[in-house]
Amino acid sequence: MLTSEEVQSFKQEGHLILPGFVDGETVAQWQEQFWGHLGCTIDEPDQWPERVDGFQPDPLFGNLPELQSIANQLGGGAFSGGGCGVLVRWPEREKEWSMPESGHLDGYPGEGCQAVLMVGATTYLHDVDTRGGGYVYWPGSHRIAHRYFRQYPDRIEGTFRETPEWEERGWGIFTDESGIEPREFIARAGDVILWHGWLCHSGSTNVNTSPRVGFFSRWIHQDDAGVRAAIHEDPWHHWAV
Ligand SMILES: O=C(O)CCC(=O)C(=O)O
Numbered sequence: 001m002l003t004s005e006e007v008q009s010f011k012q013e014g015h016l017i018l019p020g021f022v023d024g025e026t027v028a029q030w031q032e033q034f035w036g037h038l039g040c041t042i043d044e045p046d047q048w049p050e051r052v053d054g055f056q057p058d059p060l061f062g063n064l065p066e067l068q069s070i071a072n073q074l075g076g077g078a079f080s081g082g083g084c085g086v087l088v089r090w091p092e093r094e095k096e097w098s099m100p101e102s103g104h105l106d107g108y109p110g111e112g113c114q115a116v117l118m119v120g121a122t123t124y125l126h127d128v129d130t131r132g133g134g135y136v137y138w139p140g141s142h143r144i145a146h147r148y149f150r151q152y153p154d155r156i157e158g159t160f161r162e163t164p165e166w167e168e169r170g171w172g173i174f175t176d177e178s179g180i181e182p183r184e185f186i187a188r189a190g191d192v193i194l195w196h197g198w199l200c201h202s203g204s205t206n207v208n209t210s211p212r213v214g215f216f217s218r219w220i221h222q223d224d225a226g227v228r229a230a231i232h233e234d235p236w237h238h239w240a241v
């Protein structure tokens with residue numbers, strides 16, 4: 001469970017970092033499972049595969065009771081999801097690193113809206129240093145998205161991509177505001193970042209030596225249709241916090 005200070009910080013910033021959230025024993029277990037699945041070790045870069053298919057950690061990141069209880073706390077039992085997306089960013093040392101110029105909101109992969117994401121959680125299997133392929137996010141951008149969808153409620157369906165401002169600014173419509181600078185989630189293995197579903201974010205290039213193995217869990221509202229049907233003035237209308 002989150003303390004009321006943590007909840008306040010999450011609401012204000014659109015994200016919350018929980019250092020050491022996953023215990024060391026579980027992380028070690030996951031590391032063993034991951035490299036066992038690949039049939040090589042972290043010290044054998046020439047054996048690393050290009051793609052990682054079919055790997056799921058046990059216990060599943062999104063099923064950790066501590067994480068489920070946070071999702072329940074935030075949604076008052078109305079959020080469903082969890083699971084575990086596994087996204088590996090192998091080192092690309094020949095590339096130039098730069099901070100991503102724009103991000104995206106999950107739920108809008110192609111045309112239209114899959115589902116409005118309420119909250120996501122990300123952790124790493126190994127420590128991630130700066131320029132190591134970290135999850136990049138725009139602090140506070142969830143408030144811009146709320147303002148935007150409040151102004152143009154029907155665009156929640158994804159039609160913000162059919163507007164002149166999109167032609168000009170792309171995903172910048174949710175981030176271009178003076179004072180918002182993107183940040184890398186630089187973290188130790190097992191640290192967690194909780195992020196609001198409207199927090200603009202992006203992957204980034206890994207120019208370090210260690211692979212970035214990210215675990216992603218996501219929750220949507222059980223009444224996703226209701227969430228889309230009306231954008232409330234209170235940004236926390238569908239939440240329990
Ligand atoms: O790889 C990352 O850090 C971000 C990935 C991402 O944005 C996504 O899977 O939706």
Ligand SMILES: [Fe+2]
Nearest residue numbers: 104105106201
């Ligand atoms: Fe994403």
